[in-house]
Amino acid sequence: MHRPPTAEAEVAEELAAVRPGLVPRYAQELRGARAAVLSRLWRALAHEPLPWITGRERGRDALVLRLRDGRRLSGPPADPYATAAYVTVVHLDGTPYDDPAALATALAVPHGDALAAELAHSVASLALSRADQPAPSGAHPNEWPAEDWQWEQRVVDGHPFHPNCRARPGFSVAEQLAYGPEHRPSVELGLLPVAREECLVSGVWPEELRDGRRLLVPVHPWQAAHVLKRPREERALTAHPLMSLRTLALPGGPHVKTALTARLTSSVRDISVGSVAASAALSEFGQVLAGRTDGLLGITRTPAAIAAGSPDLAALWRESPRACAGPGEHVLPVAALAATELPHSPGWLAAFTRLALTAGLRLLELGVALEAHGQNLLVVLSGSGEPLRLVYRDLADIRVSPARLARHGIPVPDLPARNLTDDPVALRRKLFGSLVAGALAGAAGSGPALGAALEPAVRDLPRTPDVLSLRQDPVPTKALTLMRLSPGTPGDQWTELPNPLVLEPRASGQ
Template sequence: MDAPAPDVDETLRALRAHRHDLVADFSAAVPRARAAVLTRLWGALWREDIVATSRLGGAPPPLFGPAVARVVADSVTHDDPGALAAALGLAPQLVRELDNSVANLALAMTAPPSPGGTLADAEQSIVDGHPLHPCCRTRIGMSTLDVLAYAPEHHPTVALRLVDVDPARWRTSGRPVPPRLPIHPWQLPRALATGLVRDAGVDVPARPLMSLRTLQPIGTHWAGLHLKTAVEVQMTSAVRTLSAPAVHNGPPASQLVAELSRRTPGIHVLRELSAGTVLDAAGEPQRALGAMWRQAPPAGATVVPLALLPQRPDLLTPGFFGQLVDLMVPPLLRLLELGVALEAHGQNTLVEIADGRPVRLHYRDLGGIHVHEGRLRRAGFEMPPLIGALPTGDEDALRTKLVAAAFTTVLYSLVAALGNERLWDLVAAAARASVGPADAAALFGPEWPLKATAAMRLAADPLTDRWCRVPNPIQR
């Protein structure tokens, strides 16, 4: 049986049966949600070589341009992204994901804003999800009621359950942790059904952050920590479990980047302190039975993800943008020169604010970085024992990882939100002053890379990175 992926009609049926108070607001939000997802899909069709552009009407849309309610393809007008994808002959699975994205985005639009000022409040206030991915709000595997119960935009507090693990089947990295695993409540029945863990009967209240499966636990025992859990739910591009390389790499990658960041003032690494996973009878780590213990930002500081800034005009002013560029661009480019490319997109990168000014960056989630051994050694550092996709000897792959996330996604989105192309001069100045000679040509060339998210969903291996190119606004 297929995993649940409610579309608009199925979501409406669930709301009428269980949450009639949301029916009117949900129905009113559907056209806006369709336009938001349609805009992301339309941009991807133009950029990612998915169909011949001769089939697409009009002109290529700008990156982070305004939402479009209707588009023309093959001389037919469309206002629904799933219907457009079907008409173009794209895979039925993508159509299903687009329909689910629309339904969940419209549902998110019914949620009231979070009233508090904590990091969790800020993260739970982000409604739109990924700014460019057409599947920005997919939660394949979750029902409508699951989404209301667990998705951060609906402001829940959830009960993580601790389960005991046979010490002989417990594998950890980083600081030792006892064989007791925090399990997301959605994942709990699936975890217990494996027979590899035992219910300890202990709940940990926690608030989900932007990624849903990463949570801020509540209680003094968990102070200063965030927990990254495994859930067998497809969100945007992947099922959010923890691979063996992720469990292995987190602590040593954290230690490396923290050490390098001492040469790059302004950026603080939220270390992945420990990770744990359960082994099956054959000794194989189980992706769906794992967790990561990560440092939280400092208590009492005002910290928000960069993804929040486009919806906060009270914070995002031209002056704030200039200060953020000066804070952000030099350390990221210096780390690149030393051999580490951070995937510094709007979810992974947080900004600490004091007196209305950005004063420090915090970076989290080391699972998507690239590390170049040759650059590290030239800088006097040893390559830690990393496995999987993190190590790379490809200079282009290294640069692409950083530029696509930090420049083509974050900075592009902020300039678009401010509506002032002259702000690119600030980015160019900071980049000129900071970029190493080996990376200057890529940073100032005619185009920048951007992840081809829709093409990846249609590929035989959807987890392999694919890239498209967009005009570089700071090219020389």
């Protein structure tokens, strides 16, 4: 096998210095981490419009990709909705590769070396994340976490379909252990005082974060050390990191989204001044939308947001999704469903799928496409585990159709231009790409399971143009690997996946 050991060896060396007891488990987890990342990469190679792939030959037992330079890359048939690590090796002109970084290097495509470095980091970080997990305690409702942030700590593998699922460049091993939610730390957020007149504030900044004429801005310790170059603040908030790492839960209280100018998975995670300015309007708009769902969907509020001169020093003060759950109910991100036994029941998955599609399509008909992936979309469960309703958080990347809102008598909020579009393709991409190809696919775990869950739900939905598209068209999804290989192309790029409702899926080759 061809395997560059650099990233894996570097993490092992750092780990030996800070947590030597984890080194044996880390070494044991590397093989599975390579397969997990390779499976995600193989999905991209099989379904994304990569310009150096000129053909795809899909057989019952194998998939063969023809490369522009005449080489052939072969591997198992690719289920675009599979979450299991089912690809352990692929062959490039007969040479086997079990390591995604080595494969990316061997492909020798434009920007491939940068991608290979990220894949190597993703493998090493994923192995580290898996190595630091406690023994399973069971998934029965009586053993479920009491705190919302404890659910988020159970999401160990990161994005279910992105090859860079655990890439955290710029984070040392010690920093991953100290700040990564899957490592279950408590994090001390510094409180940086800034003169009131230097701040853009949306909403009402909390009284406990005021110091006379100065406002206290929560600062992530990684941001303070690497970006702001500030010493540790004496005043701090103890918080627990959520799935996004830069958003943290205060015990028994709200969530705080901090600026973290690092590339996590694909994007640099700052907080734009525009999103701070729009947060109050979005929060109010969210409550209008929630009122139109007949109780199917709650949307968390953002009571306050602040930017102190730049995206590098900003924060959002958010309501916890727990505010949308009642006594005895559980609320957890859809991405955390894999930590329970629930998705393995076809009946449960069908009920959850019906709930999610009904709510998402109702808002789409009104004129709002949610980015309802497994991190933004949460489900409220009864004490026995039945899906009751949904919760949505983080409205910053929704798409809003002024024309559709007007048809339903809903005023158009004052939002940035990037949030507004009447293009039905753009609206469907936003919802279907995140909900169907993201949250629902991640919960189902395979194309056949996703199709079985979708079929009864879609069958009973009204025949709107959006539903007809969902029934018969390929499913849009972001071309995540193409985007990483196209650093000069701004914005999202898209591809299409075979529709799991179609018995003879349309081929997705060039």
